[in-house]
Amino acid sequence: MKKSYSASHHHTYHCEQSGDQCICAVPLFQSLTAEQKDQIHSLIHHKHYSRGETIYRPGETADSLYVLRSGKIRIYRLSESGKEQLIRIVTPGEFSGELALFRKGFYEAFAEALTDCTICAIKHSDFRDLLMQYPTTAIEMLATIANRLGTSEQQTAWATTETVKERLWHFLVSSIDTDEREPIVELKMAKKDLASYLGTTSESLSRELAHLEKEQRMEEIAYGKFKLLDFT
16 A cells, blocks of 8 residues: 555654754755655664764665765775775765665675765665655656766766876866855865775875966865866
8 A cells, every 4th residue: 555645744854853854954855845854753763873884885785775864974995905095985875775676686886885874764665655745756766866866977087088197087076065165175085085986096086186277277275175277
């Protein structure tokens, strides 16, 4: 029998009262009414992970969508030779574990807590019912997945056709903060994670950053924060 998520009583969903940023701070749920958010709140299971703890790993049964409430998570894969490839960093308000929503199976990557994390988990069976009832949420999720696919394809193209310096430069240009008056990039990950994301080593990344600065194409104005000077 299909579950019904229509509210049986009327009241306003208050973030302040619930303290549940898993719903209030997530773009995925912003199109929903207060009553609909209240129903989602009842489906959430809160989980806490310590820094360095593995949240899921390849081969484990995938049964939940994970929404990050606080902290940072890194999603990565390991090659047969043991080389790590960072896929993305998950920040508060973002989600992970969504691909298994559409096909029952197993996780295909590692998820590790970069910091102490609070996660809101929603069982896939419950979330599929929500997507059926609330098409706008389904569209929001598909848009996010499409953006991730585009980023993944770009990452693959960089790794196979460009030098480390070219990968780094294109990454910096694509990461410019549009809220800034000047072309500023502030890394959302440690440099060692950026090296993994770009398919290189920390040493090579540091060397190419120094080369770009020497060529006056950019300057590091604070640790992990860069001002781009030359777009040619």
